[in-house]
Amino acid sequence: MVRLPPEEGALKDLRPTSEERAHICDIGQILLDEIAESGKAEGMIVGSIARHTWLRGDKDLDVFMLFNPGLSREELEDQGLALARKVAAKFTDTFHEKYAEHPYINAIIEGVDIDLVPCYKVESAAHIQSAVDRTPFHTRYITDKINGLTDDVLLLKRFAKTGGIYGSDQMTEGFSGYLCEILILYHGGFRPLLEAASGWRPHQFIDPEEHGAKKFDEPLIVIDPVDPKRNVAAAVSLDKFAGFVELARGYLAEPSESFFRLREPESITRKELAALLDQRGTSLYAVTFETPPYIEEVVVPQLKRSVLALSEHLRRNGFVLHHAHYAMKLDRCMLLFELLVADLPKIRLHAGPPVWNRQNADKFREKYISAGSAGPFLTEGRYEVEVPREFTSARDMFASQELLNVSLGKHVRQSLEKGWKVAEGPDCWQEQFSSFIATFFSRCSPLTRIRRRS
Amino acid sequence: MVRLPPEEGALKDLRPTSEERAHICDIGQILLDEIAESGKAEGMIVGSIARHTWLRGDKDLDVFMLFNPGLSREELEDQGLALARKVAAKFTDTFHEKYAEHPYINAIIEGVDIDLVPCYKVESAAHIQSAVDRTPFHTRYITDKINGLTDDVLLLKRFAKTGGIYGSDQMTEGFSGYLCEILILYHGGFRPLLEAASGWRPHQFIDPEEHGAKKFDEPLIVIDPVDPKRNVAAAVSLDKFAGFVELARGYLAEPSESFFRLREPESITRKELAALLDQRGTSLYAVTFETPPYIEEVVVPQLKRSVLALSEHLRRNGFVLHHAHYAMKLDRCMLLFELLVADLPKIRLHAGPPVWNRQNADKFREKYISAGSAGPFLTEGRYEVEVPREFTSARDMFASQELLNVSLGKHVRQSLEKGWKVAEGPDCWQEQFSSFIATFFSRCSPLTRIRRRS
Numbered sequence A, B: 001m002v003r004l005p006p007e008e009g010a011l012k013d014l015r016p017t018s019e020e021r022a023h024i025c026d027i028g029q030i031l032l033d034e035i036a037e038s039g040k041a042e043g044m045i046v047g048s049i050a051r052h053t054w055l056r057g058d059k060d061l062d063v064f065m066l067f068n069p070g071l072s073r074e075e076l077e078d079q080g081l082a083l084a085r086k087v088a089a090k091f092t093d094t095f096h097e098k099y100a101e102h103p104y105i106n107a108i109i110e111g112v113d114i115d116l117v118p119c120y121k122v123e124s125a126a127h128i129q130s131a132v133d134r135t136p137f138h139t140r141y142i143t144d145k146i147n148g149l150t151d152d153v154l155l156l157k158r159f160a161k162t163g164g165i166y167g168s169d170q171m172t173e174g175f176s177g178y179l180c181e182i183l184i185l186y187h188g189g190f191r192p193l194l195e196a197a198s199g200w201r202p203h204q205f206i207d208p209e210e211h212g213a214k215k216f217d218e219p220l221i222v223i224d225p226v227d228p229k230r231n232v233a234a235a236v237s238l239d240k241f242a243g244f245v246e247l248a249r250g251y252l253a254e255p256s257e258s259f260f261r262l263r264e265p266e267s268i269t270r271k272e273l274a275a276l277l278d279q280r281g282t283s284l285y286a287v288t289f290e291t292p293p294y295i296e297e298v299v300v301p302q303l304k305r306s307v308l309a310l311s312e313h314l315r316r317n318g319f320v321l322h323h324a325h326y327a328m329k330l331d332r333c334m335l336l337f338e339l340l341v342a343d344l345p346k347i348r349l350h351a352g353p354p355v356w357n358r359q360n361a362d363k364f365r366e367k368y369i370s371a372g373s374a375g376p377f378l379t380e381g382r383y384e385v386e387v388p389r390e391f392t393s394a395r396d397m398f399a400s401q402e403l404l405n406v407s408l409g410k411h412v413r414q415s416l417e418k419g420w421k422v423a424e425g426p427d428c429w430q431e432q433f434s435s436f437i438a439t440f441f442s443r444c445s446p447l448t449r450i451r452r453r454s
Helices: A004-014 A018-038 A047-051 A073-089 A131-145 A150-164 A175-188 A190-197 A238-253 A270-280 A295-317 A356-368 A394-399 A402-403 A412-415 A431-441 A447-454 B005-014 B016-036 B046-053 B073-089 B129-147 B150-162 B177-187 B190-197 B240-251 B269-280 B296-316 B358-370 B394-399 B403-404 B410-415 B433-442 B447-452
Strands: A042-047 A060-067 A095-099 A103-107 A112-120 A204-206 A220-224 A229-231 A283-290 A320-328 A330-342 A348-352 A376-381 A382-388 A421-423 B043-044 B060-067 B095-099 B103-109 B112-120 B202-204 B220-224 B225-232 B283-290 B320-328 B332-341 B346-352 B376-381 B382-388 B419-422
Touching: A004 A150, A004 B103, A004 B220, A018 A042, A018 A047, A018 A060, A018 A073, A042 A131, A047 A060, A047 A131, A047 A175, A047 B043, A060 A073, A060 A131, A073 A095, A073 A103, A073 A112, A112 A131, A131 A175, A150 A175, A150 A190, A150 A238, A150 B103, A175 A190, A175 A204, A175 A220, A190 A238, A190 A295, A204 B150, A238 A447, A238 B358, A270 B103, A283 A394, A283 A412, A295 A320, A295 A330, A295 A394, A295 A402, A295 A412, A295 B103, A320 A382, A320 A431, A330 A394, A348 A356, A348 A376, A356 A376, A356 A382, A356 B240, A356 B447, A376 B240, A394 A402, A402 A412, A447 B103, A447 B358, B005 B150, B016 B043, B016 B046, B016 B060, B016 B073, B016 B112, B043 B046, B043 B129, B046 B060, B046 B129, B046 B177, B060 B073, B060 B129, B073 B103, B073 B112, B112 B129, B129 B177, B129 B225, B150 B177, B150 B240, B177 B190, B177 B202, B177 B220, B177 B419, B190 B240, B190 B296, B240 B447, B283 B394, B283 B410, B296 B332, B296 B394, B296 B403, B320 B433, B332 B394, B332 B433, B346 B358, B346 B376, B358 B376, B394 B419, B403 B410
Parallel strands: A060 A112, A204 A220, B060 B112, B202 B220
Antiparallel strands: A042 A060, A095 A103, A103 A112, A220 A229, A283 A330, A283 A421, A320 A330, A348 A382, A376 A382, B043 B060, B095 B103, B103 B112, B220 B225, B283 B332, B283 B419, B320 B332, B346 B382, B376 B382
């Protein structure tokens, strides 16, 4: 395949070195041998290492341990963790239990970050009992076909990463490694994929094995070649999908190495933030609280929901929001709101029933007349009164216990119940959130970001 | 008919005195004689005097001059005005030409305000050539049937007047005298009408002659007994309709003379306005300009439209409106706006095309990137940029020439083109608008107003 110079240039940095390759494969082999020796399970290298689609510098090795599907779920977990611990302990003291859908062991061995994951050895993808059982099938599918296209996968992964859309985690809502591989296989290479993606529209549908057996409503629908009822691209948000489309167009129009060049994360100082707010004339509020003791996949969707609910709470109270976002750090979470209107007069309108609804209309009139409210007025045949506004400042609203009444998500609520802090203006700045705050303000589209710095 | 004490009490003040009656009838007769003597037309007393439904103190006498329908429109106007002038000149020097749909002569004779109106003498209401030709038919219809119900008409007229909903002019948007008469006839009296009205809902349909021949969409539809294609209640706005419904319910629940007692118009001093605004914490803006040289029926709808258009203009520019209204005085008009948010930061969001609309998306990106705007961002798959806000204060917006670009109505625009003044806060106060400004803030529903002062 003829490559453009930016791609050739990028690939020099993307392909793993032969030393890296040898080192990781050696470790993989040793672990497989240990598993085989135990006689309890069959070992299998999965993930990008197995598929030869890992990027230079990646040190993540996924080793699956395939157990007899006759075991109960409990037996699998007990025996699986016991074996994983035994294998890990042979090589290192630094290992501990982690939990995704099921528990597994994570260990650092000779600088490589290794997951030892127990699963069932099922005969076909149709018989899988949980998501981990599917992984070996993915690996077999890709390994069988990826020959000659591994460079294209490396390019795509880095291209997506540079654009900020690589990763199917809740924070990124972008493209997983497996999705990248499927797309490269389906379109036959990096550039054919970009040419296709230039014309993508929401609900783009791709079904490599032509066996899709379920309706999906996501922006990008890529039917899993090993599971007709699964959308490999389910995590991709509409904006990350749009970002990929514009990146594809932008690259094809003006190919450049900047599409493959990672950059340092942005950051902002407290002083810069103060100057920025002064210049913008907006009001910034940060709600911070203890990070709930759960994994990102559980907490981040709740942060997202909380920001939406609080945005609606602001709107209902008459404040005007410009932009809001959320961040999760190890110990603290932050919900950040930039407002155009943060202070309001003491009065507000409160809508009542139409006059024709006699019972309610009479009740409403009597209630507000005896409360001494201004009105009721008649507006389009409905009653309306002027009542005192509950919150005349957004700060008061954020500080009020009413915050707990909006739809926050269980663990975020539990954390807020222990208390939260409200900061305003430059006081929102905190060292650990300085990168988050910087991107909060510079949130331009992926292509714009790349063009601006090249 | 048994009357409640408040009605008996009210009627004592509502029925014209016998002196009044004699005086007005005498003048009427003299005018009719003069017209008959001319041999040009036939005279006819119309309006509430002819129908015995005028209120004590009313001094309005309508005398129609019915001409041969063989005359052209021009001949009618020429001969009609000539005759009217001749008749008027016999009794007074104070008369002048006025213009509704057609020209007529208005004269003050012995303290009575007299309209001398030329019209065609048509055989049936089906042959009328303009609205004035219809009036004699109205008078005949009511006069034939109103016997025994004139007191009820007086009560209803005053009841509506006290509630602020008497008058079919553009400012009031309420009940005309003829509508009051028809409603009393149809329901057989004041109280039966109120009992029916308590249960009215929008699009209430009344067709006394059961001959309606056209669809209407107004809140109250009362088919004219003399014209099956006319809604007598076309002027009644939804809120005046609702006001009548709540007045009816309120009176039946607690009948009281306060429903018939007129009060002095409200007023506010400049000092009171300053205190009120301070207490409310809102921002008040008045746009004043020369009253266009046209009658109220022409200008007021344009003022109403202008307020709606400027309210939308405010909203588009991000300001938050609480209430707006308009007033027309002899020499100046005022558009008054009370805002919750009158100042905004320098930035605003500007929505662009969806990314899938490639041509527009590319154009939009290039335009705003080269303009140095923040963004474009991606929001739900669409581009969005941050741009400088055109008006950061409502005052600037009202003062800008852009005001002329909103949908104002022809004559209001022409007047504004000669210049307008913007006032803010207590400076909005002007002596001639002090009553308008008072009701701007006290705009409660008719029943509430009556209950509050009784």
